[in-house]
Amino acid sequence: MTPRFVVLHYTAMATADAAIERLCDPASDVSAHYVICKSGRVTQLVPEGLRAWHAGAGEWRGLTDINSRSIGIELDNDGQTPFAEPLMHSLEHLLTGILSAWNIPPENVIGHSDMAPGRKFDPGPRFDWARLEAQGLAGRRGHDIGPSDPTPQGFAQVAKQAGYTADVDPDTLLAAVRLRYRPFETGPLDPQDYTPLGHAARWA
Structure with missing residues (x-):
């Protein structure tokens, strides 16, 4: 291996x-x-x-x-x-x-x-x-705020680019990304949920 x-x-x-x-x-x-x-x-x-x-x-x-x-x-x-x-x-x-x-x-x-x-x-x-x-021991998060009108479909595409390719529903995906980057955040999808995934250039 x-x-x-x-x-x-x-x-x-x-x-x-x-x-x-x-x-x-x-x-x-x-x-x-x-x-x-x-x-x-x-x-x-x-x-x-x-x-x-x-x-x-x-x-x-x-x-x-x-x-x-x-x-x-x-x-x-x-x-x-x-x-x-x-x-x-x-x-x-x-x-x-x-x-x-x-x-x-x-x-x-x-x-x-x-x-x-x-x-x-x-x-x-x-x-x-x-x-x-x-310390360069995990991938660095992005810093640019996401689109002002985030959608589950758009977020899923950005998350997929970041590595989250498991076939799960939108709520489960959001919870997993937040657990890593915004662990105590609640509520609906927010532009800041895109931020750590680091794909600002692909949000348009």
């Missing part, structure tokens, strides 16, 4: 050790390449060049079977609280090495929720994507 993507998850378990135990249990039918605990300890469970069962059904940039194309990193977090500073520091160090070793562009660091909209919600609303973007 030659990894093309990195997929970030949260463990949603009481402890990192409990998550590792589950990820190492053949009966669980789930695995990941790395687990990072709140203290910053990094545990590798699967070699980077081998397939792990962390992504499941989904699609990104028109590609399915993301398990065969990605490195999965589980983060010790419940999905509702801020991510610990030592954990984030270790994640940044780990991502720097992975992206360099496998020539993976920052744009290919995604969340589980990006490739499986509506089915998965990790790494969740508290994950600091902007922090990774600032």
Whole structure:
């Protein structure tokens, strides 16, 4: 396997050790390449060049079977609280090495929720994507406001260009994009929902 993507998850378990135990249990039918605990300890469970069962059904940039194309990193977090500073520091160090070793562009660091909209919600609303973007460890968001009369069809096209190609309804797509870029935003589609996707030149 030659990894093309990195997929970030949260463990949603009481402890990192409990998550590792589950990820190492053949009966669980789930695995990941790395687990990072709140203290910053990094545990590798699967070699980077081998397939792990962390992504499941989904699609990104028109590609399915993301398990065969990605490195999965589980983060010790419940999905509702801020991510610990030592954990984030270790994640940044780990991502720097992975992206360099496998020539993976920052744009290919995604969340589980990006490739499986509506089915998965990790790494969740508290994950600091902007922090990774600032260090070149995730794709940078755009800054131009979208069209004044946004439509679900137009938004779906822009989101597709950004990588969100899974076949989901407009509300699910909007929720997935917001979870990544505007996690606490509610209400109908807004011009600012286009902003982070970075396709201002294609909005007309």
